[in-house]
Amino acid sequence: MSLTNGDTKERLKVVVLYGGDSPEHEVSRTSALHAVKSIDLRRYETHLVAIDKSGLWYEFKRDLSSQDQSKLNQPLPIEGHQINPIEYLSAFNSMKLIVFPILHGPNGEDGTIQGLLELFDITYVGSGVLSSALCMDKIKCKELLYAHNIPQTKWVSLHKSSITNLKEHSIGIDGDLFVKPANMGSSIGISKVTDRKNIKKALLEAAKYDEWIIVEEAIHGREIEVAILEDGEPMASLPGEITPGADFYDYEDKYEDGATLQIPAPLTDDEILKVQDLAKKVFKLLNCRGL
Structure with a gap:
């Protein structure tokens, strides 16, 4: 196995899966870039696998180097050598591996990819089949x-x-x-x-x-968001407030800097607790896990 950054220990393999055949393809590529830029390559042997808009899979990078990491630009490209997803996943199922599916929309967030990974007994980040399907619909x-x-x-x-x-x-x-x-x-x-x-x-x-x-x-109110992380018991972040730049929080606001974000949101301590408690309750009801 090749190593980077002078590390002599075997690292956990992380496969970052991005792109996909949904209308949210471009969003996935941008999200994946932010995740890949944050990965500690001394601890994780990182592989990048892209799915194009027709559903074909490509291995873009095998064992990403720190030099490769620093050169990546938005959005992550869809290129590399084409792979058969069944053969690719079959080769991994006996290894120390985790898949990070950074896919948006149908065939990505809706339980389909999650089900495929479970068929191969591959560990992955995020919610399972049922909760992914529920959250998408x-x-x-x-x-x-x-x-x-x-x-x-x-x-x-x-x-x-x-x-x-x-x-x-x-x-x-x-x-x-x-x-x-x-x-x-x-x-x-x-x-x-x-x-x-x-x-x-x-x-x-x-x-x-x-x-x-x-x-x-339509509710004319405030856009309050909260993130949840779970490792046994869900933990809620401080709420943030989004002020849309348009009539509502649309695609451009979300991905082209049209909106402004304030963290933490200007809320009372009581309001913060209510938001966090409600977020954790919904997280549990939908059987979500991880993040």
Whole structure:
């Protein structure tokens, strides 16, 4: 085995998996760069595996060197020699290995990759098959949280087949609306509807990305976020507050510096505890693990 930085100890192999065939492909490549830049190569033998937009796998870097690490730029490239994922994973299942799936959207965050890794008995970072699928599907997630009295905005779901005959005022929710694909992230396919004449246009946009659509009451409040880490018992970070640069926290705000972020969020001690407790409760209900 090759070694870097003069290390003489066997290092744990880490495979960083990124890209993917979802509309969030570019986001995944950017996220993976931040993770790879932070890896301590003295402790981890790092392999970079890319998935292109058609679903083909490539081994971009085998045993990343510190020189390679310093030269990486945004976003991580999709290149290298093509590999068969089944053969590649089969060769690893008896080794000390962990996969870091930094994939966004369908076929990445929805339990599919997680299930593949479990079939090969490969350890990976993040939540398992069930919780990944639940967290990805906004409808099923909301139904579960509703059953446990977790507060949320008014919402309805509908299938794309019902769009054609839908009446402008038949949604049953007053005021402004958000229309979203049920299984998508990064604010892709989301529209804010302030005029009911535009509801069908918004529904058709969401239907480009999923057959199921969710319509939510728009809440004009503050965007508060909190991170969770879990190693036995979940731990909540201090909350942060996002101030969108646009009408809502859209794709450009998330990934092109349109929004401003304040950490910690200006909240009272009481409010901080409430946010943290609620985040940990939801984390447990959805059976999440790791982060």
